[in-house]
Amino acid sequence: MLVPISWLKDFVEIDIPVELLAERLTLAGLEVAHIHYIGVPQQQVDGVNWPTSDHLVWDREKLVLGAIREIKAHPDADRLVLAMVDYGGDALEQCVTGAPNLFAYKDQGKLETPLWTAFAHEGATVWDGHSDERKLMTLKGRKLRGIYNKSMVCSEKELGISEEHEGIILLDPRDDYVPGTPLQDVLGDVVLDIELTPNLARCFSILGVAREVAALLDKPLREPSYDVVAEGASIQGAVTLEIREPELNPRFTFALLRDTTTQPSPELMQRRLKLVGQRPINNIVDVTNYITFEIGQPLHAYDYDKLVARAAGKAPHIITRLAEAGEALETLDEVKRELDAHNILVCDERGILGLGGVIGGAETEISDATHNVLLEAANWNFINIRRTMQSQKVFTDAGTRFSRGVHPSQAILGVQRGIELMRQTGGGQVAQGIIDEYPLQPETVHVDLPVSEVQRLLGMTFTVETAADILRRLLFDVEIDGDTLHVTVPDHRLDINSDAVIGQADLIEEIARIYGYDKIPSTIIGDDMPPQVGNPDLMLEDATRDLLAKLGLRETINYRFTSPEREALLIPDGMESSLPEGDYVVIRNPISSDKTVLRKTLLANLLETAQVNARFNTRQQLFEIGRVYLKRGDVLPDEVRQLAILLTGPRNASGWMDGNDNALMDFYDVKGVVEGLVAGLHLADVAYCRNDDPASRHTSFHPKRSALFYLGGERAGVFGELHPQVAQRFGLVDAPVLAGVFDLDKLFASVQDRHLVRELPTTPPILQDIAIVVDADVESAKLERVIAQAGGDLLKDIQLFDVYQGDPLPEGRKSLAYHLVYQTNDRTLKDKEVAKVHQRIIKTVQNRVAGAEVRM
Amino acid sequence: MLEQLEQQRTDALAELETVDDSDALHEWYIKYLGKKGAVTLMLRSTGQLPPEERANFGKRANEIKHLLNEAYAQREQAVRQQELAADLESDALDVTLPGRPRTLGGIHPVTQTHREFYTIWADMGFQVFTSRDVETDEYNFQLLNFPPDHPARDMQDSFYTTDDGVILRTHTSPGQIHAMRQLGENGTQPVRVILPGMCYRYEQITARSEVQFTQVEGLAVGRKIRMSDLKGTIAAFAKRMFGQNVSVRFRASYFPFTEPSMEVDVECFLCDAQGCNVCKYTGWLEIAGSGMVHPTVLRNGGYDPTVWSGFAFGMGPERITMLRHGINDIRYFWSNDLRFLEQF
Numbered sequence A: 001m002l003v004p005i006s007w008l009k010d011f012v013e014i015d016i017p018v019e020l021l022a023e024r025l026t027l028a029g030l031e032v033a034h035i036h037y038i039g040v041p042q043q044q045v046d047g048v049n050w051p052t053s054d055h056l057v058w059d060r061e062k063l064v065l066g067a068i069r070e071i072k073a074h075p076d077a078d079r080l081v082l083a084m085v086d087y088g089g090d091a092l093e094q095c096v097t098g099a100p101n102l103f104a105y106k107d108q109g110k111l112e113t114p115l116w117t118a119f120a121h122e123g124a125t126v127w128d129g130h131s132d133e134r135k136l137m138t139l140k141g142r143k144l145r146g147i148y149n150k151s152m153v154c155s156e157k158e159l160g161i162s163e164e165h166e167g168i169i170l171l172d173p174r175d176d177y178v179p180g181t182p183l184q185d186v187l188g189d190v191v192l193d194i195e196l197t198p199n200l201a202r203c204f205s206i207l208g209v210a211r212e213v214a215a216l217l218d219k220p221l222r223e224p225s226y227d228v229v230a231e232g233a234s235i236q237g238a239v240t241l242e243i244r245e246p247e248l249n250p251r252f253t254f255a256l257l258r259d260t261t262t263q264p265s266p267e268l269m270q271r272r273l274k275l276v277g278q279r280p281i282n283n284i285v286d287v288t289n290y291i292t293f294e295i296g297q298p299l300h301a302y303d304y305d306k307l308v309a310r311a312a313g314k315a316p317h318i319i320t321r322l323a324e325a326g327e328a329l330e331t332l333d334e335v336k337r338e339l340d341a342h343n344i345l346v347c348d349e350r351g352i353l354g355l356g357g358v359i360g361g362a363e364t365e366i367s368d369a370t371h372n373v374l375l376e377a378a379n380w381n382f383i384n385i386r387r388t389m390q391s392q393k394v395f396t397d398a399g400t401r402f403s404r405g406v407h408p409s410q411a412i413l414g415v416q417r418g419i420e421l422m423r424q425t426g427g428g429q430v431a432q433g434i435i436d437e438y439p440l441q442p443e444t445v446h447v448d449l450p451v452s453e454v455q456r457l458l459g460m461t462f463t464v465e466t467a468a469d470i471l472r473r474l475l476f477d478v479e480i481d482g483d484t485l486h487v488t489v490p491d492h493r494l495d496i497n498s499d500a501v502i503g504q505a506d507l508i509e510e511i512a513r514i515y516g517y518d519k520i521p522s523t524i525i526g527d528d529m530p531p532q533v534g535n536p537d538l539m540l541e542d543a544t545r546d547l548l549a550k551l552g553l554r555e556t557i558n559y560r561f562t563s564p565e566r567e568a569l570l571i572p573d574g575m576e577s578s579l580p581e582g583d584y585v586v587i588r589n590p591i592s593s594d595k596t597v598l599r600k601t602l603l604a605n606l607l608e609t610a611q612v613n614a615r616f617n618t619r620q621q622l623f624e625i626g627r628v629y630l631k632r633g634d635v636l637p638d639e640v641r642q643l644a645i646l647l648t649g650p651r652n653a654s655g656w657m658d659g660n661d662n663a664l665m666d667f668y669d670v671k672g673v674v675e676g677l678v679a680g681l682h683l684a685d686v687a688y689c690r691n692d693d694p695a696s697r698h699t700s701f702h703p704k705r706s707a708l709f710y711l712g713g714e715r716a717g718v719f720g721e722l723h724p725q726v727a728q729r730f731g732l733v734d735a736p737v738l739a740g741v742f743d744l745d746k747l748f749a750s751v752q753d754r755h756l757v758r759e760l761p762t763t764p765p766i767l768q769d770i771a772i773v774v775d776a777d778v779e780s781a782k783l784e785r786v787i788a789q790a791g792g793d794l795l796k797d798i799q800l801f802d803v804y805q806g807d808p809l810p811e812g813r814k815s816l817a818y819h820l821v822y823q824t825n826d827r828t829l830k831d832k833e834v835a836k837v838h839q840r841i842i843k844t845v846q847n848r849v850a851g852a853e854v855r856m
Numbered sequence B: 001m002l003e004q005l006e007q008q009r010t011d012a013l014a015e016l017e018t019v020d021d022s023d024a025l026h027e028w029y030i031k032y033l034g035k036k037g038a039v040t041l042m043l044r045s046t047g048q049l050p051p052e053e054r055a056n057f058g059k060r061a062n063e064i065k066h067l068l069n070e071a072y073a074q075r076e077q078a079v080r081q082q083e084l085a086a087d088l089e090s091d092a093l094d095v096t097l098p099g100r101p102r103t104l105g106g107i108h109p110v111t112q113t114h115r116e117f118y119t120i121w122a123d124m125g126f127q128v129f130t131s132r133d134v135e136t137d138e139y140n141f142q143l144l145n146f147p148p149d150h151p152a153r154d155m156q157d158s159f160y161t162t163d164d165g166v167i168l169r170t171h172t173s174p175g176q177i178h179a180m181r182q183l184g185e186n187g188t189q190p191v192r193v194i195l196p197g198m199c200y201r202y203e204q205i206t207a208r209s210e211v212q213f214t215q216v217e218g219l220a221v222g223r224k225i226r227m228s229d230l231k232g233t234i235a236a237f238a239k240r241m242f243g244q245n246v247s248v249r250f251r252a253s254y255f256p257f258t259e260p261s262m263e264v265d266v267e268c269f270l271c272d273a274q275g276c277n278v279c280k281y282t283g284w285l286e287i288a289g290s291g292m293v294h295p296t297v298l299r300n301g302g303y304d305p306t307v308w309s310g311f312a313f314g315m316g317p318e319r320i321t322m323l324r325h326g327i328n329d330i331r332y333f334w335s336n337d338l339r340f341l342e343q344f
Ligand SMILES: [Zn+2]
Pocket: B268, B269, B270, B271, B272, B273, B274, B275, B276, B277, B278, B279, B280, B281, B283, B284
């Protein structure tokens, strides 16, 4: 919200620099986002930083208040005139100007009342009014159509007040104007741009901000006048009113102004409206806006004669009610609207006049021909107005204020001040009396606040007097009763709750805020320490991240959004989906077509990350740990933790010395990572099984080059080479893509709380090698199981050191070579003992593994 | 024989003088002192001499063997020295060539920032409590004092799901209710937790805003928790996170679930509070929202607000990571460009 300091000063004295005021407001919760300067210099205040402003500072000598005494014709140019300006010097200065708003005064001789304007001496710097870009210029003397000219009367654009350059500034006369007064002191201003949080609805006006300033600076508030000069015939009988939904329309007031003339508003009102971002239209419309911005009560003006005409010459009967099915309305913004059942309407007996509290209808609006004005100030339920603005997509200054909450007490003030300002600016007679229907009066809120509660929640002692003083500065009515404050909440506030405890909290916040958060001490928590429970799940997650990083992988964090189409890329043609059981969580308002659901797997997004990175990296080793979302019948989805890993590209990072070693990673690289994880997490009872059973296989992976990962007999993941068709769909075709997906909850369930350390043998081991030739499809794990069983206690370890296929072995046969390590912890083994066991192993292998031949 | 022996000695010593590398030295040793070396053989042939000569010859042969061994040892040391000196002078490397690359894994910067948070808050007795991403409107809003259609809801644009009343959490604050209900034992036990998690808001993805972002929220509920404790605790965190000399300021603000509410700013450490474009020339950086837990929220968590009180705060790890590393574009985090990740 824009707040001109000059307007603010109508209601409160400000005796500190604006920059300091802005800081105080910001700390009190009214965040000043920008400070706009008009003509006056920015001040440096110790300890307060604001961005340096690049505005035009008006030279106090060269830019002054001027009084135009006479307008003469230019002898040689119809489009130029000569303005004779009194700038406080000895003689009048002759300015050549083309300002169209001076032509009406041409050749009238000496003017009865001077035209007050902004005068620029030679050498003054102003904005170039004729330039489209922001450009400064300095006035120099030169001839204009034969007449020498060295000074200027200025437009708003030339002074940096607005973009207005149609004519020069003409101020309404004032008794205290003195020609030659520095312009800074007349038109100079500062506008604060304040961002208001939803709880600050009461500050959505100049007066509302003034109340805060008065409390912060401990100055009295000067309320505006709500007096009306009402000398016309009574309003009774001129209009009648019926409220059908008091919950939605707690109050409605009307005032009537007869025989007025619609005309441009006074210059000051126009200037102020422009400073808060409004376009002046005519005095009637301008007053409705002016009051909205000044005291926060939106008004709506009707052309009374049009209402009478609609009532066929009788007194209009105004009804507020909910919309009925099928009703429509064309509003002032020229939009034809289908109305919703919750929209509250202002109607007459002929039909709809407007969307209550938000926007009026086009038919009864004010025009230049309006002579009789019916002025509405009403109150509306803020929740309902908010719904209407959202469903009708209409955002107005009135609606914005009502949707945040305006107290119903303000309606009568708004209608009084509004009708009087209309009378003052347009003439006519205000009808005596006001129509005021007030079916739902909010109860006045009283809160009892023991000062000990302030202490309990803020951690510092306030005397009952200090607390009362702060609340009184905010216009609360406070009675002190021992150590308790009996507080009555003023009419303009809706934010203090009537619940005893919440109301206390609301008041304590006000005390702290105005006292200053910076003056509340800093302490350390003295309260009891809660039971310490830790978070073992998170520790395991982090341990897993660290392990994978040690294994050379990079952690990624991907979007948790995806689309079913993108995850479907993981299913090769003609195959079943291997995505986890459960439906998608579907987003009703997706931000884009690739983010329509929550992911069911980490794999698709990880592959997309690899695809993007492939432009710059041939070698990638990535992982992600995160949640996937599976709807399985409950209201809320299961959120399951997953781990996904991905490797692709050369096994070794490329360097200048290893040009010949660029072998690509394969299944055994990703298996190495998995084994690292198994060892690092101390997972027990691990098994790796083939992934080629059509009934149970994971289809996203290569059927022969991937493995299912089992923990304690339960499937907990899959890893290996990605199905080539899947890899190709993600554009990863230059190297095999090795990936893995694991159910982290299952993994962590298998982690032992603690593991026991193996004793370190003190005796030397005896190594025996064994080579076994078997059919190519015999799994190494099976051979190792047989060897281990036959080896018994003396066989401490089995280390595979070679796998060979090819000449001289026949087709379909392979040789596996192992180091067998014999050892005991307590004594040196005898060769004979070892030979016996070794023989037993050889025999068992030959007996138990079909087609096995052992070579020593 | 004896002359022969003396001759061997003379020859060997003369020859040893000319030896100047370890290979030649080794050859010399084999020639004279090896198993079949000249001196060894002569010594071994002592037995063939007449008995009266044996003692004398044997004694002399052993003397010579000993003498030659000593000469050898001396020579060996000289040769070694010489060779070491030569080695130290040869094969100079280009030390500016890059080394053999090792593969470095790494942890995502946002995770790293989370870990710093965890450590600092753990030292102050705050433990990590996690809760779900997909929430009900009740937990995300209503129990936190955002009634339906309340203007405060405009502050957070939600992602809705196709199930009525089910949304993606817009902040980690629903975790406050979960934590109080799960750990508070019907409002009888204090709670001190931090709540990390992914949050979601319906916003366009730009350099400054994301549809998903992490938050770390804190909650302390007890019988004696005061606003002064909130100030002191946050200031202690800020000093550890941003440096012991950093100043902290508290600005009044509004969140429906706290009262009083405040924003926390730290002095801009990028410009020493002189004003720069990151702090928008104010000298202050906003790092957290905070406040005293609203009585309604305490009640919804099972506590009697006339006896219990609490404070809460929330921070954005991405924003803090951006400030500390000069990152200008929030989209870097979830795009996972390795050229970015590898800088951490
Ligand atoms: Zn800065």
